[in-house]
Amino acid sequence: MPGVNDLSDIPLTTAVVDKDQLQQAAHLQEPLPSFHHGVIIVDFDPNMRLQDVLLAAVIARVYGNPDPFSEAKLETPAGGFDWDPAEADPIDHGGYTSSWHHKLHSRDEASHSGLTFHPEGAPGNFRCHYPQLDPDIWESCNRANSRTCWLRMKRPDSEGRIYGYDIHTNYEVAAPTGVSRYYTIDVATGVIYPDGFPKQALLFNGTYPGPRLEACWGDELVITVKNSLPNMGTQIHWHGIRQLFTNDMDGVAVTQCPIARGHTFQYKFRVLQYGSTWYHSHYSLQYSDGLCGPLVIHGPASANYDVEAEQTLMVSDWVRDSAFSEFHQEKTNEIAKANVKMDTFLLNGKAGMNAVGGPGNSPRDVEAYSVTRFTPGEKHRLRLINSGSGATFVVSIDDHEFTVIANDLVPIRPYTTDRLVIAVGQRFDVIVDGQRDRTGNYWLRAQPADGCNAFKKGVFNSTAGANTTYPLDTRVGIISYPSLRSLALPTSLSTTTDFSCLDAQSSMVPVVPWTIAREPLNPLSLSTFYNARQTVPDQTLGQSGNYSHWLLRLDPNIEHQIGKSMHSPFWLDFSNPTLLNLTGAAANPSYNIVYYPYRREGFIYMIIDSSLLPGTHPSQLGSQIVPNRGAHPMHWHGTDVVILGQSNERFDPVTSPGTWNYENPPRRDTVVVPGGGGYVAVAFRPDNPGVWLVHCHISWHASSGLALQMVIQGEEGVEGGI
The missing domain is CATH 2.60.40.420 (Cupredoxins -  blue copper proteins)
Known part of the structure; x- marks a missing residue:
């Protein structure tokens, strides 16, 4: 056993300490430092007294290695601590006192690290971590045949009750408490070629779309944004995140000044919802020049599926010149020109047939498209986002149907359709069956909805007549089954005929119901x-x-x-x-x-x-x-x-x-x-x-x-x- 002041030989790990547990259990006489959403991040180093480390570790019941993405630091022995209340001694903690003891016993790490598991669809080293939930009592229940469940007790309590969090939990009232996840985003310029033409774009961490940010239901996101743009401020909005009691983290001009050139700003908020959404600049037209990326919050789903697609699908229209330049030209012309005319549209930053050498020229190869791989016989979850600037898209997959399970972070009762109408800013979570007899490749199409678009080559309108020539190719992505033909372009045909701009609102029934008073509170x-x-x-x-x-x-x-x-x-x-x-x-x-x-x-x-x-x-x-x-x-x-x-x-x-x-x-x-x-x-x-x-x-x-x-x-x- 090491000495009281000697931690140098003990393996150290990281963890998050819950403020409420610490405050209550330690009987603190002085208030603790400021907290955010009930979590205190305590940083101990090997030179600090063992009593201090022990106090926080025992009270919070946090041991072992939580989430590898979390930078919250509570240095504790990897085996954890144990204690005996009968041997408790007063400990002076520099300004406050506690009646806790510090006798050590080795404990098994797994039984005291909180509940940790890997959610479907997340990167291999990503883990959901709920430090307040004892894995001897709680378990993850989100499996291929039980996606509606998220967390539950393994057995009834003394009164025969089983608690949990699932698709029926009202997330506006209750959510599990996860951990803090830290990300750093750099906003800078860079030249990209999404459709074969160079563009001086605005980028998150050098990519378009920006990196996919991941969290688990109930986590806190701590995101540091650095503005490396040469001549503009910026601010980042977390689209659809409710920001309950964190209005100042919404990332818009009515809540914060722009992040100045060369400066950083830290956004900190808790995610009480779950599902698919995105983040983007909310500074003028910056996101139309590339500042957007997907944000995924893992949680339950309203229908079962086997696997999740390896990438979020972001469809967008695209302008090759600077959005600011195009905007100035259009808006200062005659009144008839109300919208900026776009050049093309993309799926995950790729233009497919609409790239240089597209329609009327040599066919593109598979690498020109965003490819999503399917396994025959498995159900695949897709996350679809319209991250464009103006066009509404009708999205479909040839010879496949969607089972829709969520819209805009709201879980809904599953319904089946062969098309999705996705307006700018909207999101859908869907399940697609990978049919057992399928081989080869199928087109994923994004058809601009009738009248709800504007392109330099014309306006899409499927009602213009049978001989209508569309100005751009609607084949933007590929669904690929493993076969000898997996590298060949699809030959599938579309059967979608309805390209109207309004979506199927009557089919979107939320799982957690709201009943609306027929008399409003306002005139x-x-x-x-x-x-x-x-x-x-x-x-x-x-x-x-x-x-x-x-x-x-x-x-x-x-x-x-x-x-x-x-x-x-x-x-x-x-x-x-x-x-x-x-x-x-x-x-x-x-x-x-x-x-x-x-x-x-x-x-x-x-x-x-x-x-x-x-x-x-x-x-x-x-x-x-x-x-x-x-x-x-x-x-x-x-x-x-x-x-x-x-x-x-x-x-x-x-x-x-x-x-x-x-x-x-x-x-x-x-x-x-x-x-x-x-x-x-x-x-x-x-x-x-x-x-x-x-x-x-x-x-x-x-x-x-x-x-x-x-x-x-x-x-x-x-x-x-x-």
């Missing part, structure tokens, strides 16, 4: 917003003298009731975030604020209409405003919303609510507002304090002002502002 008329496009004079923009932008404005017929004008777009001062100026003289006087009283246990309704009010002429609105003719994928930060109603028909405040679904409606964070006079009606709980954005995820529209911000106060009875 319905005051929460009706209209989105339109506006051209205003601007003498700084050169010869055209006009600037085309989008706005999300209140119903002009009711503005006199609140004395506000909402005809201006939503602009941000990047150097002065709203979160720092909620009250007092420092608040931005140009903000148009509408206050709603609310109760956190209820729901707020919001209706977004894509048309002008009947009888309203643009001249009444102070500048040239035209009705919106395109669909808009609206993204809510800080909350999921339920889709009460979604229609291509005009919203009627009297008759429309009678057609809505109030019993467990579809729930997600990115919802399509139909164009050409349609609307969407959503509801959400105002229970996450902070400043949250609502914006169109077409990057050109968000950068043109198609957004609003919600300020949700943290106290009961305090009004919230939009």
Whole structure:
């Protein structure tokens, strides 16, 4: 046994200490240092007294090696410690005292390291680790025939109860406590050739898409972002992560200043949801130039599968020139040019047939595509993300069907379809059967949805006629079965015929149900917003003298009731975030604020209409405003919303609510507002304090002002502002 001050010969490991256990068990007289989400990271070195190491190790019950990706450091002997309460002695700990003892006994590492296991689909050295769960009592139950389960007790407790975490656990109320996972991301420029043309892109850690970040349900992510861009700030948004009580970690201009050139910023937040999502720059148009990557949170699933595909599938449209340059050219031209025209589209950064030498030239080989390998007879989980700038895609696999199990981090009851409509910012988790008699390769297709796209070679529209020549090839990826033909291009044919822009909302039934009150907490008329496009004079923009932008404005017929004008777009001062100026003289006087009283246990309704009010002429609105003719994928930060109603028909405040679904409606964070006079009606709980954005995820529209911000106060009875 080593001496009290001698740890040099003891193998050391890392672990995380839980603050609540430490505080209670040690009977500390002085408060501990600040904590984040109930976890204290304690760093001991071999020169510190053994009593100090022992105290933290015994109280936290954390021994052995937890997660190899965690940098939380509690240096403890690899065999762990044991103790005898009868031999406890007072120990002085420099400012506080404890009545704990320090008699050592060797213990088996496995029984005291917490529950550790490898989740399906994760890298080989990745482990989920739950240090508070004793592996003698708890087990991982997520297997090929039990994917709905995640963690459970091995046997009933003394009262015959078995606890656990599974697909039916309400993750907004309960989640297991994992560990802190540390990542470092460097934001820099680099030249890439995704479609054969060089582009000076913006990259995460030198790659496009950026590296896949992994976590387990209940983990805390600690991500250090370094800005190595030569002439721009940056900030990173963790798309769809609820950020419960961590609004300042949302990574947007209303919550933080941009990360300055040469500086770093550390994001720290807990992941209470699970599933597939992505992270991307939220600084102007940076993600359209390459700053995006997948984020996977391992957890249960609503249907069984055997294996997970080795890569997340990110489909996107792509512009070869700088997005900033293209944006300036398009938005300063005549009003008819409302969108930047894209050059091509990609799957995981590859263009396939749309690369140089594509249609009309020599066929590409398999290496020009993103390839996903299937095993005959096994069920494969795929994670699909639209990380593009403007186009909605209809995704399909020739001769295969999808079993859809999640949308936007919301587990849903499984349903089967041969196509998925994925708008910008949306995500789906699906299961695809690897059929036993399959060999060779099959095309994975991404067809731009009718009217919901814009390319330099034209606009995709499958209803234009039988002789329509598509401007680009829709074959973007390959599903490959092992065979002698695995290196050959597929010859499969598509049978998909429906390329409409709206998805199958009625099929998306959440596993954890919400029932929505038919009477909202806010006056319905005051929460009706209209989105339109506006051209205003601007003498700084050169010869055209006009600037085309989008706005999300209140119903002009009711503005006199609140004395506000909402005809201006939503602009941000990047150097002065709203979160720092909620009250007092420092608040931005140009903000148009509408206050709603609310109760956190209820729901707020919001209706977004894509048309002008009947009888309203643009001249009444102070500048040239035209009705919106395109669909808009609206993204809510800080909350999921339920889709009460979604229609291509005009919203009627009297008759429309009678057609809505109030019993467990579809729930997600990115919802399509139909164009050409349609609307969407959503509801959400105002229970996450902070400043949250609502914006169109077409990057050109968000950068043109198609957004609003919600300020949700943290106290009961305090009004919230939009």
